[in-house]
Amino acid sequence: MEDKIIKQISLFSENKSGKLASIASNLKNANVNIRAFTIAEAGDFGIVRMVVDKPDVAHSVLHDAGFTVSETSVLGIEMDDVPGSLSVIADVLGKYNINIDYAYAFVTKSDVALLIVRVDDIKSALKVLSSANINLIDMNNIEAI
Amino acid sequence: MIEYWNPQVERMPVDELKELQEQKLKELVHYVYQHSPFNKKKFDDAGVKPEDIKKLDDIKKLPFTYKQDLRDTYPTGMFCVPNEQLVRFHVSSGTTGKPTIVGYTKNDIDQWSLSLARALTSIGVGRGDVLQISYGYGLFTGGLGMHYGAEEAGATVLPTSAGNTEKQLELMQDLSTTVLACTPSYMLFMNEAAKQAGISLKDDTKLRIGILGAEPWSEEMRTRIEESSGIKAYDIFGTSELSGPLFTECTYQDGIHIWADQFLVEIIDPETGEPLPDGEQGELVITTLVKEALPLIRYKIGDLTVKTSEPCRCGRTHPRIMRVLGRVDDMLIIRGINVFPGQIESVLMNISEVGEHFMIIVDRVNELDTMKVQIEMTDAAFSDKLNDIMSLEKKVASSLKSVLNLAVEVELVENGSLPRSMGKSKKVIDNRKI
Ligand SMILES: [Zn+2]
Numbered sequence: 399m400e401d402k403i404i405k406q407i408s409l410f411s412e413n414k415s416g417k418l419a420s421i422a423s424n425l426k427n428a429n430v431n432i433r434a435f436t437i438a439e440a441g442d443f444g445i446v447r448m449v450v451d452k453p454d455v456a457h458s459v460l461h462d463a464g465f466t467v468s469e470t471s472v473l474g475i476e477m478d479d480v481p482g483s484l485s486v487i488a489d490v491l492g493k494y495n496i497n498i499d500y501a502y503a504f505v506t507k508s509d510v511a512l513l514i515v516r517v518d519d520i521k522s523a524l525k526v527l528s529s530a531n532i533n534l535i536d537m538n539n540i541e542a543i
Numbered sequence: 544m545i546e547y548w549n550p551q552v553e554r555m556p557v558d559e560l561k562e563l564q565e566q567k568l569k570e571l572v573h574y575v576y577q578h579s580p581f582n583k584k585k586f587d588d589a590g591v592k593p594e595d596i597k598k599l600d601d602i603k604k605l606p607f608t609y610k611q612d613l614r615d616t617y618p619t620g621m622f623c624v625p626n627e628q629l630v631r632f633h634v635s636s637g638t639t640g641k642p643t644i645v646g647y648t649k650n651d652i653d654q655w656s657l658s659l660a661r662a663l664t665s666i667g668v669g670r671g672d673v674l675q676i677s678y679g680y681g682l683f684t685g686g687l688g689m690h691y692g693a694e695e696a697g698a699t700v701l702p703t704s705a706g707n708t709e710k711q712l713e714l715m716q717d718l719s720t721t722v723l724a725c726t727p728s729y730m731l732f733m734n735e736a737a738k739q740a741g742i743s744l745k746d747d748t749k750l751r752i753g754i755l756g757a758e759p760w761s762e763e764m765r766t767r768i769e770e771s772s773g774i775k776a777y778d779i780f781g782t783s784e785l786s787g788p789l790f791t792e793c794t795y796q797d798g799i800h801i802w803a804d805q806f807l808v809e810i811i812d813p814e815t816g817e818p819l820p821d822g823e824q825g826e827l828v829i830t831t832l833v834k835e836a837l838p839l840i841r842y843k844i845g846d847l848t849v850k851t852s853e854p855c856r857c858g859r860t861h862p863r864i865m866r867v868l869g870r871v872d873d874m875l876i877i878r879g880i881n882v883f884p885g886q887i888e889s890v891l892m893n894i895s896e897v898g899e900h901f902m903i904i905v906d907r908v909n910e911l912d913t914m915k916v917q918i919e920m921t922d923a924a925f926s927d928k929l930n931d932i933m934s935l936e937k938k939v940a941s942s943l944k945s946v947l948n949l950a951v952e953v954e955l956v957e958n959g960s961l962p963r964s965m966g967k968s969k970k971v972i973d974n975r976k977i
Contacts, residue, residue, distance in 0.1 A: 408927030410920045412957050438929050442954055443920075445927050466925045466958045499928050516927075 402534040405453035409467040434504040476533040548661040567832040578623035613643040634682040635783040646836040659692025665793035670697035677725035684787025727760040728968035745773030763892030798863030896924035
């Protein structure tokens with residue numbers, strides 16, 4: 399079941415022009431494709447979160463470029479019917495006291511909606527979501543998108 | 544076993560040291576009165592004659608010497624010997640106004656080297672050590688001063704001077720440097736640069752000691768440096784007007800030994816000018832007892848410190864001054880509260896998530912002083928949850944507030960984005976227009 403864990407790239411960035419371009423060009427030069435991307439902003443800085451096809455490469459490239467960067471374990475949940483499945487997911491996790499740290503959604507080329515979720519107890523989340531027949535994707539799926 | 548350069552002098556009973564100082568002080572006042580018209584006028588204006596100095600305590604009667612006196616008499620108006628007796632000049636850059644010129648006779652250079660040779664011996668540095676000097680060579684006293692002192696102590700000198708860190712690291716490895724003399728800022732920079740080059744100062748070099756000075760640094764910073772570089776870090780003290788770098792701590796790291804046969808140290812109340820007893824913090828005042836070219840009487844250095852006359856555990860009997868955390872000139876007054884950059888450094892270095900680099904930015908918004916402290920987001924402290932980062936900012940701000948009694952804005956910036964320094968680092972930007 400652990401293979402359903404997705405390695406998300408998170409990095410600290412000051413809110414300055416050119417920062418995103420620098421991240422993007424570093425990844426492009428290393429042939430890393432970004433599948434999903436979001437920024438959580440707080441005043442002077444932001445946290446960039448990305449799902450990429452080659453997280454280990456992305457991590458080392460960005461680290462070498464001087465960014466403070468980490469790999470974070472998150473879940474990728476497939477959603478056919480967005481409003482419905484979102485509440486099902488929240489209900490399942492809530493029932494077992496698993497907290498969502500943050501979540502963001504994106505749509506793939508094949509029109510599948512994916513929800514990326516960081517929870518405070520990823521092992522339990524994997525278990526309860528699978529028992530509820532909620533479809534989780536893995537790194538192979540991410541690469542194939 | 545404790546090694547001494549000159550055990551007879553370094554372990555001389557305190558009473559005998561005082562007698563020696565008294566004798567030298569009496570000679571000194573006659574010498575400057577005779578050879579320096581500037582000093583003679585100062586004595587006369589203060590209504591004091593050399594004959595009035597009969598015992599050590601009489602030093603109180605003598606007027607202070609200020610850095611401004613050296614500027615006012617630029618270039619050599621305070622010198623006590625004709626220029627042809629000098630063997631060297633050093634020039635300290637003046638951030639404001641004229642620079643100050645210091646001249647040395649051959650004997651002055653020898654006394655300077657002797658002071659450092661004793662100091663180096665007291666931290667176990669000598670024959671068999673390779674001492675890499677990353678202080679700037681040239682007009683600045685750091686490089687050449689340490690150079691002569693280290694040679695006198697018997698160490699092998701590697702005179703790299705400041706800058707060119709890549710070369711410094713290469714030579715450090717190839718020539719098995721055991722001791723590095725530089726500013727604390729440069730020590731941090733070197734450690735960082737080594738890491739980036741895949742070199743561990745701890746495992747891949749023979750470095751065992753850092754002699755760090757020329758800018759104030761805190762005890763907490765020492766702990767950081769010692770742990771990250773795998774060295775023992777010693778504080779060195781001196782100022783160009785007194786010759787240059789002169790004194791260090793001993794291996795006990797319990798205050799800087801000031802050689803009493805060469806220098807007479809007083810701590811005074813900065814407001815009243817009255818001498819303060821041991822243990823009380825005040826302004827450091829030093830009288831040079833053996834300098835020939837530019838002797839200084841009660842020179843106000845501007846550092847705030849505490850003195851002790853208790854003999855040290857190492858057996859040396861000369862007085863010690865505790866770590867110099869700030870200079871009177873460095874003090875910031877924020878909304879009426881006195882703040883030293885060193886206090887901020889102490890607080891920050893006690894918080895494990897905070898890196899070694901920081902910047903203090905002072906401004907005035909709507910007639911109110913504001914202080915912002917920038918710190919870097921380190922790999923170790925990084926979390927991708929906003930809450931975690933914001934609580935780190937809050938934790939730092941509240942620690943600063945509890946020590947400074949002042950609201951401080953804390954801003955996290957990217958790792959590596961604050962300026963690195965190869966010499967003295969600038970830690971404060973004061974944007975106030977007063
Ligand atoms: Zn000692």
